[in-house]
Amino acid sequence: MADLQAIVDDIHAALLPRLGEGAVADYIPQLAKVDPKQLGLAIVTTDGDINIAGDAGTQFSIQSISKVFMLTLALGKVGEQLWNRVGREPSGSAFNSIVQLEHEHGIPRNPFINAGAIAVSDVVLSGHQPREAIGELLQFVRYVADDETISIDESVARSETSTGYRNFALANFMRAFGNLHHPVEHVLGVYFHQCAVSMNCVQLAKAGLYLAARGTNPLTGHSVVSPKRARRINALMLTCGHYDGSGDFAYRVGLPGKSGVGGGILAVAPGIASIAVWSPGLNKVGNSLLGSAALEMLAARTGWSVFDM
The missing domain is CATH 3.40.710.10 (DD-peptidase/beta-lactamase superfamily)
Known part of the structure; x- marks a missing residue:
């Protein structure tokens, strides 16, 4: 080599x-x-x-690199059923596009754009409180990295929560189409914290x-x-x-x-x-x-x- x-x-x-x-x-x-x-x-x-x-x-x-780890967790939970709620195609538009989500009736184009990742977070949240779902992700990342010191930067999570209006819009949109099963603020609490992994x-x-x-x-x-x-x-x-x-x-x-x-x-x-x-x-x-x-x-x-x- x-x-x-x-x-x-x-x-x-x-x-x-x-x-x-x-x-x-x-x-x-x-x-x-x-x-x-x-x-x-x-x-x-x-x-x-x-x-x-x-x-x-x-x-x-x-x-958004956290979306890879959340996708791994969601596939572990529901397997191929995940693809009923999220697509697998390139988006061809901005990662936070609302227009595309409306056109496709609340089914995000793939799990790596924001809307898709929010739907994936909703899947991981199933059966959990938000704090537990966040803990599950952190535990998983520590496991695959073999490093117990990895943590979440709470200041970044707060910063995202206070300015994430478009993500709230995307989540509410999916909720309106029936593609979000938990309260929007719970799902986004998970999403903003996963993005703040340091x-x-x-x-x-x-x-x-x-x-x-x-x-x-x-x-x-x-x-x-x-x-x-x-x-x-x-x-x-x-x-x-x-x-x-x-x-x-x-x-x-x-x-x-x-x-x-x-x-x-x-x-x-x-x-x-x-x-x-x-x-x-x-x-x-x-x-x-x-x-x-x-x-x-x-x-x-x-x-x-x-x-x-």
Whole structure:
């Protein structure tokens, strides 16, 4: 295998002059305060090698990357029935589009846009109080990352709750169509807290390892999902994981990935490694600008691609 440490060091050095490019997600007040001049990279291989560069140890809000873990939990609860309530197609519109939701009668296009993730949170909430559902997610993320220190940033959760008007609109819309089964404020309480999970690149890369290793964390031996389910989650990440930039990401990087407006991206090289990058400045469709560039450079240097394996 290529010298991954040299590669991540080279990528970090190449991108250093560009630190601060892009715009932080200023519509969430706590995220608006984050210094954009940061870049972290971490690669954790299925053999357990860890290669890091830059701000890989800095905590950040994983935001929509949490949707991967919530989807895993929801599939564990209801299996394929989930797809009666959420689609599996790329959205082709903004991640918080209301127009699309109305056109499709309250059935979100996929589980990674906001409306889809809210429906998934509703599924995970079933049989729980909101606090219990949030606890279940936190317990799961700690389990897959093998790290009990991972926590939720309450200030970010409060910040999202106080400004999340469009998410309230999406949730009420789905409730009106009968596709939300719990009170809107309960579902969004879960949703805002899942987005406020705080991790660093190393923790996040470890948490994604089960998707790189056929559903089992190779470092702990913990079986998380079946190989078939891991493959299908990866497929959704490839086609829908970057909002309206998913096609471009697949074209440039060629790996399943999920971005968040906190500036993080989790990417998966099946059979090889789990990769996390973080840089707070976002491009026009809400994905980390330098994080995307770093993953494109990594794919070019390593030859990793689901289209070439």
